[in-house]
Amino acid sequence: MVSVIIPAYNESGNIRILCEGLNEILSKTHYSFEIIFVDDGSSDDTIVELVNLHERFDNVHYLRFSRNFGHQAAIKAGIDYARGNAIISMDADLQHPPHLITSMLEKWAEGYDVVYTQRINDDDISKFKRFSSSLFYTLLRKMSDVPIEEGTADFRLIDAKVASVIRQTKDPFLFLRGLIPWLGFKQYKLSYQAEKRFSGVTKYSLSKMLAFAINGITGFSIKPLRFAIFLGILISLLAFVYALYAVLIYLFNDHVISGWASVMVSILFIGGIQLVILGI
Numbered sequence: 001m002v003s004v005i006i007p008a009y010n011e012s013g014n015i016r017i018l019c020e021g022l023n024e025i026l027s028k029t030h031y032s033f034e035i036i037f038v039d040d041g042s043s044d045d046t047i048v049e050l051v052n053l054h055e056r057f058d059n060v061h062y063l064r065f066s067r068n069f070g071h072q073a074a075i076k077a078g079i080d081y082a083r084g085n086a087i088i089s090m091d092a093d094l095q096h097p098p099h100l101i102t103s104m105l106e107k108w109a110e111g112y113d114v115v116y117t118q119r120i121n122d123d124d125i126s127k128f129k130r131f132s133s134s135l136f137y138t139l140l141r142k143m144s145d146v147p148i149e150e151g152t153a154d155f156r157l158i159d160a161k162v163a164s165v166i167r168q169t170k171d172p173f174l175f176l177r178g179l180i181p182w183l184g185f186k187q188y189k190l191s192y193q194a195e196k197r198f199s200g201v202t203k204y205s206l207s208k209m210l211a212f213a214i215n216g217i218t219g220f221s222i223k224p225l226r227f228a229i230f231l232g233i234l235i236s237l238l239a240f241v242y243a244l245y246a247v248l249i250y251l252f253n254d255h256v257i258s259g260w261a262s263v264m265v266s267i268l269f270i271g272g273i274q275l276v277i278l279g280i
């Protein structure tokens, strides 16, 4: 069986069209399938749509969060409940073209455990989004120890064995785009053209995007901490040299403001030590 997981936060205008499209595409394959929507604390009619779809289609299910927990948490909940041998996650706004699923399933049948996707040609995406996203991935690549490619969103297929590993994580600051490449397994990349969001506006506010970026950087890199240690050692060394200089001035020059050297040296030295300890 194949499971499709769709996080939805105020997506009432999209989910029916998406669900019908998926049903059409998946019923042409020889797999049985289920579609699991995760209502991430929506305040619009998303839940009404989901109840309708669940009544109309036997294989459509939904989970409903008690509040908005975020996109990554919604995918994780979907993975926890999915019963498929292959699990596909995709956005609810039709930016991830459902027809790509056919190619994903082909690659899975060839033996790949993860089939992830990369967005090419993003004319339809706002300048700001493109800029912030490329800044984020550049920063992440420089800072992290895991190769995370630009334009790889949470539109991917994972095999049940990858899902069983993800189910074990209890990380409340989940960052699947880092976790899944880090896990290894046989991975295959497909490229696709992103579509325009079908209805509604983006649900990734600037603050959500920043929180997401910080989770990615702090979750997959110890480079900021190594940098703290390095900076701490450097500052402590400078403080030491400065202390020597202050003592020399004190000994050979009468015009010294009293107390200045000792205050400067202790501030610098303690600051350096603090950075080192913080890094450790």
Ligand code: UDP
Residues within 6 Å of the ligand: 006, 007, 008, 009, 010, 011, 040, 068, 069, 070, 071, 074, 090, 091, 092, 093, 095, 197, 201, 202, 203, 204
């Ligand atoms: N989403 C979610 N919870 C949130 C924010 C977004 O479940 O707090 C879902 C949203 O409904 C959509 C997917 O995550 O299915 C991607 O969000 P969106 O399309 O708004 O992001 P963008 O494409 O603008 O990056």
Ligand code: MG
Residues within 6 Å of the ligand: 091, 093, 095, 197, 202
């Ligand atoms: Mg979108």
